[in-house]
Amino acid sequence: MTESVFLAGDENWWRQAVVYQVYPRSFKDSNGDGLGDVKGITSKVDYIAELGVDAIWLSPFYPSALADGGYDVADYRDVDPKLGTLADFDDMIQAYHAKGIRVFADVVPNHSSDLHVWFQEALAAEPGSAARDRYIFRDGKGAHGELPPNDWPSHFGPTSWTRTTTADGTPGQWYLHLFAPEQPDFNWDNPEVIEDFKKTLRFWSDRGVDGFRIDVAHALKKDMSEPYPTIVDYDPKHIPLDGSHHLFDREELVEVYRGWREIFNSYNPPRVAVAEAWVPAERRYRYASPETLGQSFNFDLLAAPWSAKKFKKTIEFNLKLSEKSGSSSTWVLSNHDVVRHASRYGLPKKTNYDKWLVTDGTSPELDRELGLSRARAATMLLLALPGSTYMYQGEELGLFEVADLPGEVLQDPIWLRDGKTRKGRDGCRVPLPWEKTGSSFGFGSASAHLPQPSWFAGFSVEFEEVQEDSTLKLYRAALALRKQLLSTETLEWVTSPRKVVHFKRANGWHNITNFGKKPVALPEGTVQLTSAPLVDGKLPGNATAWITV
Missing domain, CATH: 3.20.20.80 (Glycosidases)
Structure with a gap:
């Protein structure tokens, strides 16, 4: 190990x-x-x-x-x-x-994958075999098993069932795949x-x-x-x-x-x-x-x-x-x-x-x-x-x-x-x-x-x-500052205008996010980082500021 x-x-x-x-x-x-x-x-x-x-x-x-x-x-x-x-x-x-x-x-x-060694073994095995029991195989409906076992859809459409072909070329059982046919579902009761x-x-x-x-x-x-x-x-x-x-x-x-x-x-x-x-x-x-x-x-x-x-x-x-x-x-x-x-x-x-x-x-x-x-x-x-x-x-x-x-x-x-x-x-x-x-x-x-x-x-x-206001530079600055400001896993909501989300962490780290269009005034404190430049000292719309007090 x-x-x-x-x-x-x-x-x-x-x-x-x-x-x-x-x-x-x-x-x-x-x-x-x-x-x-x-x-x-x-x-x-x-x-x-x-x-x-x-x-x-x-x-x-x-x-x-x-x-x-x-x-x-x-x-x-x-x-x-x-x-x-x-x-x-x-x-x-x-x-x-x-x-x-x-x-x-x-x-x-x-x-x-349908290429997994277990699924390949299952395809070669008989219905009811141990190899098939690792996946979810079922007989089809209809006179000759020509219909899928049920009408469940796949996440990728249209059906979650695919029929197998036996070694002699005749149609066989169906297997379940909630996603693509190449992704057969395991049987987790096995x-x-x-x-x-x-x-x-x-x-x-x-x-x-x-x-x-x-x-x-x-x-x-x-x-x-x-x-x-x-x-x-x-x-x-x-x-x-x-x-x-x-x-x-x-x-x-x-x-x-x-x-x-x-x-x-x-x-x-x-x-x-x-x-x-x-x-x-x-x-x-x-x-x-x-x-x-x-x-x-x-x-x-x-x-x-x-x-x-x-x-x-x-x-x-x-x-x-x-x-x-x-x-x-x-x-x-x-x-x-x-x-x-x-x-x-x-x-x-x-x-x-x-x-x-x-x-x-x-x-x-x-x-x-x-x-x-x-x-x-x-x-x-x-x-x-x-x-x-x-x-x-x-x-x-x-x-x-x-x-x-x-x-x-x-x-x-x-x-x-x-x-x-x-x-x-x-x-x-x-x-x-x-x-x-x-x-x-x-x-x-x-x-x-x-x-x-x-x-x-x-x-x-x-x-x-080389762009000072690039998104990459913002991420680097925010991630570095976050390491310095992290505190206990709690926050306290601060009363704010209707289109503003304002909370603070235990160490005086404030987050103010302006979801509106008009600039909003910021509380007293040290502006540590903003996602967009301030406008006359205010936080513009669609922007966030971090302040410490």
């Missing part, structure tokens, strides 16, 4: 940490094949260290056919050869640890599945991984007994609060994660985890308790409109939830699954992002200046809150969604399986611009696997390094 380089005494480091999400295939290409890789991540350790985050979280880097951006995992205990080797991974861990930066790995336990994932957690923890992000953490346990209920969609608001949903947030999930917690706590310091659990907010505490995973993503601000009232209400609600679970809250504005928040904040309220993307981002028109000013203000607000903040690569550059990707380059299964009516998530996964020029703006020596727009030049690291 690899002993952690971090002191065991700091077991609560994660409670107010800033974690930077790296989407490996779009971060940095080290070998000129157009695809980001592990050595590319290692090469940017100084950049990440200067940014000032506490940890990085790596989206899947495992062997994968990329049916879903790497979330179709063919081998959970290896590195995709296109991205590097286990030795490269070990070097990367060592490089980041040497800078005091921890590393999270993404674990995908709900489903594997002890082999339970033990194999424990082995995976130990494998990466032994290599020095400090934490895990758990993909689709709410879906592992399923009730596959008949009669099957009709499920129209997978909106969390339709998930009951008693753990009785057939597919999501079932009560028995707690036992799975208690077993994982025993593994995490066997390390010194304990490994940490954060759940991606799209469940009613009242149920998130089950994933965030000290006995289970420890943290659960709070996506409420990500989904909130630009509104002082909505932000304050959401913050109050989630701080209460964190107190209930014994965890700390997690604040998120962007990730690899959503339209970047600099774009969201520059679009009219109630914009349908799927429809906007299909128009190549031309209708309704994006107000980039407004979107970026709000994005900068929102980031400073998040960083001032008690709890941890999860950032997504490129947001520190103020990147907008690349909305005009042509259909022929799109890779997202949402586009490919939903009748080409929704573009999906490729627009936030376009490789990063490191330099102002070149075939891929410094991403690599060849063109990137998704085309980068010409406007990336003015949002590149090289360009922003």
Whole structure:
């Protein structure tokens, strides 16, 4: 076992940490094949260290056919050869640890790739066999089994069932996949599945991984007994609060994660985890308790409109939830699954992002200046809150969604399986611009696997390094100042105008965010940082100020 380089005494480091999400295939290409890789991540350790985050979280880097951006995992205990080797991974861990930066790995336990050795064994095995019991196979309906077992939809449309073909070419059983057909769901009632994932957690923890992000953490346990209920969609608001949903947030999930917690706590310091659990907010505490995973993503601000009232209400609600679970809250504005928040904040309220993307981002028109000013203000607000903040690569550059990707380059299964009516998530996964020029703006020596727009030049690291008012400079300043100002996990609301969110931390650190258009007066104190220049000593609209008194 690899002993952690971090002191065991700091077991609560994660409670107010800033974690930077790296989407490996779009971060940095080290070998000129157009695809980001592990050595590319290692090469940017100084950049990440200067940014000032506490940890990085790596989206899947495992062997994968990329049916879903790497979330179709063919081998959970290896590195995709296109991205590097286990030795490269070990070097990367060592490089980041040497800078005091921890590393999270993404674990995908709900489903594997259809290329996983277990699924290939299942396809070759007979119905009812031990190999098939690791997944969810069922006979079809109809006179000849020609109809799927039920009408459940897939997240990627249109159905969650795919029929197999037997060795003699005749149609066989159907298997469940809540996502793409290349992502068959595991059967988490099978002890082999339970033990194999424990082995995976130990494998990466032994290599020095400090934490895990758990993909689709709410879906592992399923009730596959008949009669099957009709499920129209997978909106969390339709998930009951008693753990009785057939597919999501079932009560028995707690036992799975208690077993994982025993593994995490066997390390010194304990490994940490954060759940991606799209469940009613009242149920998130089950994933965030000290006995289970420890943290659960709070996506409420990500989904909130630009509104002082909505932000304050959401913050109050989630701080209460964190107190209930014994965890700390997690604040998120962007990730690899959503339209970047600099774009969201520059679009009219109630914009349908799927429809906007299909128009190549031309209708309704994006107000980039407004979107970026709000994005900068929102980031400073998040960083001032008690709890941890999860950032997504490129947001520190103020990147907008690349909305005009042509259909022929799109890779997202949402586009490919939903009748080409929704573009999906490729627009936030376009490789990063490191330099102002070149075939891929410094991403690599060849063109990137998704085309980068010409406007990336003015949002590149090289360009922003020399701009005093750049978003990159703001992030660096805010993250450095935050380390100095952090205090207990509490805040106190300060009476403020209707369109202002004003709170202070225990050490006299005030955050004032102006959601309105008109400048507002600031309280007495020392202005430490603002997301936009003051106007006659006042805070302009769509801006945040940090003041100490």
